[in-house]
Amino acid sequence: MKEKLLEVNNLVKHFTSGSQAVKAVDGLTFDIYRGETLGLVGESGCGKSTTGRLTLRLLEPTAGSIRYRGEDVLGFSSGQMKKIRRDMQIIFQDPYSSLDPRKSIGEIIMRPMVVHGVGNNRRERFERVTHLMEKVGLDPRWYHRYPHELDGGRRQRVGIARALALNPTYIVCDEPVSALDVSVQAQVINLMQDLQEEYHLTYLFISHDLSVVKHVSNRIAVMYLGEIVELAASDELFQNPQHPYTKALLSAVPVPSLDNRRERVILQGDVPSPKNPPSGCRFHTRCPFAVENCRTEAPRLQETEQDHHVACHLIAK
Ligand SMILES: Nc1ncnc2c1ncn2[C@@H]1O[C@H](COP(=O)(O)OP(=O)(O)OP(=O)(O)O)[C@@H](O)[C@H]1O
Ligand SMILES: [Mg+2]
Secondary structure (H helix, E strand, O other), rough: EEEEOEEEEEEEEEEEEOOOOEEEEEEEEEEEEEOEEEEEEOOOOOHHHHHHHHHHHOOOOEEEEEEOOOOOOOOOOHHHHHHHHHHHHEEEEOOOOOOOOOHHHHHHHHHHHHHHOOOHHHHHHHHHHHHHHHHHHHEHHHOOHHHHHHHHHHHHHHHHHHHHHOOOOEEEEEEOOOOOOOHHHHHHHHHHHHHHHHHOOOOEEOOOOOOHHHHHEEEEEEOOEEEEEEEEEEEHHHHHHHHHHHHHHHHHHOOOOOOOOOOOOOOOOOOOOOOOOOOOOOOOOOOOOOOOOHHHHOOOEEEEEOOOOOOOOOOOO
């Protein structure tokens, strides 16, 4: 039986910007199972990072519920939250700006242990830091080096070691390889996969790069303008995409085999503003198949085939 680690229901986040609300996340419902990687894809600004931060309660939602290990985290006191934070971590896109340039690598990795009182003394913490450095492929002799002395891939390894310092269960990986050279991306992804297996980690893996997401994810959620339009197992999504937006996204991914070559779907127009999203189906202004109903009525995310969810009037049962 698959264990639900995280259960998200009707999650909403509206930011206030001037007099208008930015509808960054608008009614997301999904689960993340223990030990899996859930990929989250979509164009820039569709709400991926906001979603990741909401699941960690680094942002307060406008509405909705989040259960972690069956518990309603939004009802937690700050003391309870501090405890649970040890179990939930984040790896950021930019290893350059997410590491304090004035701290040594060892101090950066040790910091969460100091904050959360892990380890009985400095010696114990030092040993754990050097152990973690070895685990992520950093020479422990670099303990006293500074972030600027490392290349991008190694800096991201520091970010990963820091995320592992408290022995977490759930890690939000927000575009963890997007800033890295392609050759280094594969190494960091392999490392993250090895660590996932060894420590039985659960990942929410955010990326705009579908080929990366396909490679790492068990299931994939596709977002458009603050909503999930399709959610399915990774292979199923690539072999049998249903939503016109997913089809358009997939058609832009290079396919190695000629037999599999998909017809390229070019989407018309820009992504509308989340301050004023289109009525009905948010995708209707760019959808080549939109009918009248799509302009007025928002489609719900429905299970159209087993474990395959789609929000589209044309595909609904
Ligand atoms: N603190 C904030 N205040 C106001 N608007 C915000 C804030 N954070 C995010 N937004 C807006 O919310 C929307 C979703 O942003 P988010 O960063 O979640 O998107 P994203 O999918 O992660 O994009 P990217 O791929 O560029 O990282 C965007 O329109 C963004 O401008
Ligand atoms: Mg983002």
